[in-house]
Amino acid sequence: MFDRKEDIMKWTEKWDGERFENGRPKVSDDILERMRRITLEEAWMPLWNNGYRFQFEGGFKSVQPDQIMIGRAVTAVMVPSRPDLHETLVAVGAEEGRKGFYNQWVIDVLGENDVVVADMFDKVHLGTYVGGNLSTAIATRTKRGGAVVWGGIRDNEQVSKIKEINVYYRGSDPTAIADVVMTGMNVPCRIGNAICLPGDIVFGTPYGVIFIPPHLAEQTVVEAEKSQIRDVFGFVRLRSGTYTTAQIDSPWTTELWSDFEDWFRSSEDAKEFQHLSWEQEIEEARNRPAGSGLPQVRE
Structure with a gap:
């Protein structure tokens, strides 16, 4: 199942916004940019509260340990090789x-702000999804995207010098990718304890990766x-007591809330947050009920 529009549309039917030609949800660049300023816990909480309990995986290494990665998922699922299936x-x-090996098929469809999300079934030896050349291709195509690989990578020294992107991976090995078959591209993909769908927002942090469903991206x-x-x-x-x-x-x-509103309208610290509305919170x-709120403000 390689990049089939009818399947992608069905899996992501809760998304009612713009889509790519293949049906993959296209969360706006504005939301992606705003997401770069939030924390892992802030991104996780709305997902958990909406019943999305398997969106985080923390068992990674990364080539840029202090660098945030944000992008739209392009997924791939690999399984151990079998001659007839291959x-x-x-x-x-x-x-x-499609040309080259399976991993090249995926990289060839990437666009700006995309992130490869590849289930290599935790294979490291002969399971290196990217090295220096393919990571360079990812950087060229995605600009600021990258890759999340539940498996291995190679050429770490070369990859770590590509500062525009980040790559999350399980282990390193000098061998090239081999003895695998790709059974799906832009299909539901398991990454450790998490699940990722094509078009999910991939939020990579120093502490792990969260996959945010597109229909929850703005709310998050x-x-x-x-x-x-x-x-x-x-x-x-x-601090003021x-x-x-x-x-x-x-x-x-x-x-x-009245005190907050006055501060929010006038404080320089709140200047970049003026697009936010507080009507719902104030109405709540x-x-x-009387007596269920806070004690009176201290003098």
């Missing part, structure tokens, strides 16, 4: 005009940004 799928690839960013700026406000008021930690950490009263505070 012959059949190589013939299918040839009919579709908005909730993360709101959490960030509320924390900034809370730190300011805690205006509120206790119990007041900041509990559901906010309408009085506290107004409708909260």
